[in-house]
Amino acid sequence: MSNLTKSIPADERKMLRKVFWRSFTLYAAVSPAKQGASGFCYSLMPFINKFYKEDEEGKKAALTRSMSYFNTTIPLSTFIMGLAASMEKENSERKDFDTNSINAVKSSLMGPLAGIGDSIFWGVLRVIAAGIAVGLGSAGNVLAPIIFLVLFNVPSLLIKYYGTFLGYKLGSEYIQKIYASGLINILTKAASTVGLIMVGGMTASMVTFQSTFEWKMSGKSILNLQSMLDQIFVGIVPLGLTLLCYYLLKKKNISITVLIIGVIVLSILLSLLGIA
Incomplete structure (x- = not known):
């Protein structure tokens, strides 16, 4: 047993192992609006059930928080889960705990860890493992596929396992310090800002509109809509559409399914009309 796991009480170590095993369901039920939220919530339930055992309203609020949007590289996801678990523990013990900080910290870490994780695991580790396996396979070694799986998955699983404990350990140590120093409000605001920046970047890269409408007279273009x-x-247009969907979702309580269908229908209409 490593020093990292030793320093955590036995009952909490047991729950962290449950979080690790449950984290394999992270993207078992993906939706466009929530991505891995249901898997994240399921992974954190051992802690939520324990910390809010006598507080039904607190448990409902914690489950609702855990169902917020979540999407990051799988091997690093458990670090955020461990951190969120430690913050839920602190929230169950402190009446003055700012619950907004839990999702703010979670949202602020998703983007950076996804960038780091994708670069390391998909851009480096996978390529190295595949290069070794391909070399062995071209030489006629029948173990080449197994070697690839071992080289890629063993480091990923180790980081995923110990990341659970590291996130929980760091969270339990530093959350008390930032509360004592009064930095929690600054942390929450900074984390919320980073989360909003990430959402803005996703909007700019994932929501696109390219108009093909062009008005011509005498063979010359006099109006290019784009x-x-x-x-x-x-x-x-992407920004306006995103803000409109947010308004309908938050203010008018339109379901995400209706919004998705509406965007699809609008896209088809614009295409048929030759506008986009």
Whole structure:
């Protein structure tokens, strides 16, 4: 047993192992609006059930928090789970705990860890493992596929396992310190800002609109809709559509399913009309 796991009480170590095994279901039920939220919530349930055993309203609130959007590289996901578990523990013990900080910290870590994780595990480790396996396979070694799986999965699983304990350990140590120093409000605001930046970046890269409408007279183009929109504000349509969906979702309580169907229908109509 490593020093990292030794320093955590036995009952909490047991729950952290449950979090690790449950984390394999992270993307078992993915939705466009939540991604791995259901898997994240399921993974944290051992802690939520224990810490809020006598507080039904607190348990409901914790489960609701855990069902917020979650998406990051799988081997590093358990670090955030461990951190969230430690914050839920602190929340169950402190009446002055800012519950907004839990999702703020979670959201702020998803993007950076996804960038680091994708680069390391998909960009480096997978390529190295595949290079070794391909070399063995071309030489006629029948164990080449197994070697690839071992080289890629063993480091990933080790980081995923110990990341659970590391996130929990760091969380339990530093959350008390930042509360004592009064930095929790600054941390929450900074984490919320980083989370909003990540959402803004996702909007800019994932929501696209390219108009094909062009008005011509005497064979000359006198109006190019896309060019005109870009002169006003580059990405104005994706931004406007995102803000409209957010307004309908939050203010008008329109379901995400209706919004997705609406966007699909609108896209088909714009295509048929030759606008986009």
